[in-house]
Amino acid sequence: MTEKILSSSQGSRATEGMGGQGFYDHYSAIQRNAVFAQIERLRRSVQELDLNRPELRVIDYGCGPGRNSMAAFHAVLEEIRTLSPDMPVVTVHNDQIGNDWNDLFSNINGPEGYLRDIDQVRPEASVGSFFDLVASTGSIDLGMSFMASHWLDGGIRLSSPNTLFYADMIGPARDAIREKAKQDWSLFLRRRAEEVRSGGLLVIEAMSAIKNPDDPSGLAAGGHRLYRAFWHIAENMAAEGLIDSKSLEMFVFPLYFREVEEIRAPLESEPDLKAAFEIVELVNELVLNPYAQLLQENSDKTGYAKSYAAFARGFSESSFRKGLFEPSASNINDVDRLTETFFARLEQLFVAEPDRYIFDNHSMTLVLRRY
Numbered sequence: 001m002t003e004k005i006l007s008s009s010q011g012s013r014a015t016e017g018m019g020g021q022g023f024y025d026h027y028s029a030i031q032r033n034a035v036f037a038q039i040e041r042l043r044r045s046v047q048e049l050d051l052n053r054p055e056l057r058v059i060d061y062g063c064g065p066g067r068n069s070m071a072a073f074h075a076v077l078e079e080i081r082t083l084s085p086d087m088p089v090v091t092v093h094n095d096q097i098g099n100d101w102n103d104l105f106s107n108i109n110g111p112e113g114y115l116r117d118i119d120q121v122r123p124e125a126s127v128g129s130f131f132d133l134v135a136s137t138g139s140i141d142l143g144m145s146f147m148a149s150h151w152l153d154g155g156i157r158l159s160s161p162n163t164l165f166y167a168d169m170i171g172p173a174r175d176a177i178r179e180k181a182k183q184d185w186s187l188f189l190r191r192r193a194e195e196v197r198s199g200g201l202l203v204i205e206a207m208s209a210i211k212n213p214d215d216p217s218g219l220a221a222g223g224h225r226l227y228r229a230f231w232h233i234a235e236n237m238a239a240e241g242l243i244d245s246k247s248l249e250m251f252v253f254p255l256y257f258r259e260v261e262e263i264r265a266p267l268e269s270e271p272d273l274k275a276a277f278e279i280v281e282l283v284n285e286l287v288l289n290p291y292a293q294l295l296q297e298n299s300d301k302t303g304y305a306k307s308y309a310a311f312a313r314g315f316s317e318s319s320f321r322k323g324l325f326e327p328s329a330s331n332i333n334d335v336d337r338l339t340e341t342f343f344a345r346l347e348q349l350f351v352a353e354p355d356r357y358i359f360d361n362h363s364m365t366l367v368l369r370r371y
Contacts, residue, residue, distance in 0.1 A: 001117065015084070020045060029237070029238065030147075030287070030289060030290065030291070030311060030359065030361055031068045031146065031147045031315075032067075032068045032071075033287055033288050033290060033362055034068075034146055034147050034205055034235070034361070035068050035071055035072050035146050035205075036071060037171065037205075037287060037363070037365075038072060038144075038146070038203060038205055038365065039071060039072070039075045041203060041281075041365070041367065042072055042075050042076050042079075042080045042142075042144065042203060042285060043075055043076075045076075045142060045201045045203055045244050045367065046076055046079035046080055046083070046142065047079065047083070047156060048369075049141055049200070049201065050141075050199050051080070051083055051084045051087060052066060053087075053141070054088070054091070054187075055087070055088040055089065056080060056087060056089045056141045056142070057065060057090045057091060057092060057135070057139050057140050057141050057142075058073070058076055058077075058089060058090070058141060058142045058143075058144070059091075059092035059093075059094055059134075059135055059140050059142075059143050059144065059195075060072070060091075060092070060093055060094060060129045060144050060145065060146075060334065061134070061143060061144070061145040061148060061149070061192075062094065062095055062145055062147075062148025062149070062151075063093040063094055063095045063099070063104065063145070063322060064095060064100075064104075064148075064273065065099065065100045065103035065104050065107060066093060066103065066104040066108060067103075067104075067107045067112065068146065068147075069093075069144070069146060070107060070108075070112045070113055070114060071112075071276060072146070073091055074113045074114050075157075076142065076144075077089060077091075077114050077117070077118045077121060079229045080162050081118065086120065087120070087361065088120045088121075088122070089121045089122070090121075090122050090123075090124060090125075090180040091114070091122070091123045091124070092123075092124045092125075092126050092134075092135060092140075093107075093108075093122055093123065093124070093125050094125075094126040094127075094128070094130060094134045094135075095127070096127070096128070096129060097127050097128070098318075099127075101125060101127075104125070104214055105123070105125075108123050109290055116369060126198045129150040129153065130145070130148070130149075130188060131153040131187050131188060131191065132191065133191055133194060133195065134191070134195070136195070136196070137193040137194050137195065138194075138196075139195060139197065140192075140195045140196045140197060140200055141196075141197060141200045141201075142200060142201050142202075142203070143192060143195070143196055143200070143201070143202040143203070143204075143205075144202075144203050145202075145203075145204045145206070146205045146206075147205065147206060147207065149185075149188055149204055149206045149210075149252060149277050150206040150207045150222075150255045150256060150257050150258070151255050152180060152181060152184050152254040152255060152256060153184045153187065154205065154254070155252075155254050155319075155322070155323055156176075156177060156180055156252050156254055157250045157251070157252065157323075158173045158176055158177060158252050159173060159213065159249060159250060160173040160249065160250075160252060161233070161249045162231075163227075163228075163231055164227065164230060164231050164234065164248075164251050164252055164253050165221075165224065165227035165228065165231065165253055165304075166178075166181075166252065166253070166255070166256050166257075167182075167209065167217040167219050167224055167227075167257070168216070168217050168224075168227075168228070168231075169252075173252075174235070177252065177256060178256075180223065180256070181256035181258065181262070182265075182266075184256075185258065185262070185263070185266060186263065186266045186270060188275065189266060189267070189273050189276075189277070190272070190273065193273065193276035193277065193370070195271070196370040197370065198370055198371060199303065199369070199370065200369075200370045201280070201367065201368065201369055201370070202277075202366070202368040202370075203365070203366075203367050204365070204366045204367075204368070205363060205364065205365045205366075206257075206258075206363070206364055207222035207223065207255075207257045207361060207362060207363060207364070208221075208222060208257050208258055208259065208260070208263075208284050208286060208362045208363060208364035209221035209222065209257040209258065209259050209362060210259065210260075210362055211259070219259075220360070220362060221257045221360050221362070222257045222360065222361050222362040222363070223257075223360065223361060224360075225356065225357045225358055225359065225360070226357060226359050227253060227344060228357065229349055229350070229357040230253070230312075230316070230346070232349065233342055233345045233346055233349065234248055234251075234324065235248070236341070236345075237338075237341065237345075239252055242328070242338065242341065243324060243325065243328040243338060244327055244328040247324055247327040247328055248324060251323050252323075253316070253319060254319060254323070257362070258364065260282060260284050260364070263366055264279065264282065264341075264363060267279055267368075275350060275371065276277040276370060276371060277364070277369065277371065278368065278369045278371060279367075280367040280368060281365065281366070281367040282364075282365070282366050282367075283364070283365045283366075284362065284363070284364050285362070285363055285365075286360065286362055286363070287361045287362075287363040289358070289359050289360060291304055291307055291308040291311065291358075291359060292358050292359065292360075295354055295358075301350075301351050301354050302351060304350065305347045305348075305349075305350035305351040305354065305355055306347060308347075308350050308359065309343055309346045309347035309350055311359075312343070312346060313343045313346075317339060317343070318320065320339065320342065321335055321339055325338040325339055325342070330352070332358075
């Protein structure tokens with residue numbers, strides 16, 4: 001087994017409902033940068049595949065509305081065409097039933113879509129959680145996943161009075177969410193072991209964490225400042241009686257950013273996974289934050305705050321609505337009002353303290369080969 005580990009000096013059911021009317025696609029520059037960073041790695045992965053097959057199947061696990069992954073599919077398909085001009089390819093787009101599937105197929109067929117200039121490609125939708133089987137056994141040649149596998153399988157409710165972010169939890173709550181994340185990661189890998197054929201590859205990118213003794217949590221966990229901003233807004237709204245304090249105490253944002261050791265552990269210690277996969281590459285690094293770049297280059301606090309708050313809303317709104325605002329409201333109109341209030345205040349906070357809550361994205365990339 002070969003393995004490369006770098007440290008920079010610097011999905012799931014919970015995502016159901018993201019992306020309505022193109023909102024997520026429009027305000028997801030960080031997710032798009034994460035995909036662009038994988039392009040050459042994806043091309044190299046195609047070069048290692050067995051192309052002497054009737055067709056190839058390439059899947060994106062947790063695709064969302066799809067705009068972000070168009071560059072990835074383009075790179076993969078172009079490399080396949082270079083090596084095997086007539087190879088039929090099936091592209092599989094997997095996500096929750098609540099995903100914006102209309103936007104997805106508009107993106108596939110749109111100006112950035114791969115169907116405009118690459119022939120013999122058949123796109124498919126695979127609807128369901130990637131914690132379940134979403135493809136036939138042994139059918140996948142190349143699996144991809146970007147900014148998705150850090151989501152937990154379903155919601156999680158724990159008593160954690162002073163935070164909604166896993167890295168700031170202490171005691172039993174921290175132990176419980178760590179164990180939940182461990183089980184979910186092993187489950188994700190087991191599902192992929194069933195779906196990926198022998199010799200096939202997985203390229204998985206997700207937000208991650210590294211040790212940081214200077215932070216109260218002991219970690220530099222991807223976007224940790226943003227989740228502290230979320231807590232600041234939610235705590236104030238609870239103090240004003242706008243949201244239920246007990247619901248806030250039990251609300252946990254349903255994701256977990258793993259350290260390298262947590263990524264590697266089940267692949268080296270659980271017999272079935274150790275027998276299923278070879279670790280080809282494991283990298284932990286810092287990915288460019290376009291919102292911080294906007295602030296640095298233009299000193300435009302208002303523009304920065306608007307874009308950053310919209311990015312945060314794009315991936316988090318469904319979790320807040322379901323886990324916090326709905327339990328605090330008597331009807332859908334109240335849920336809508338709480339949602340608008342929360343994200344308006346978030347934008348105002350970013351204007352007032354642009355540096356304090358700036359986003360840093362520690363990104364983990366794992367490449368696996370199926371034995």
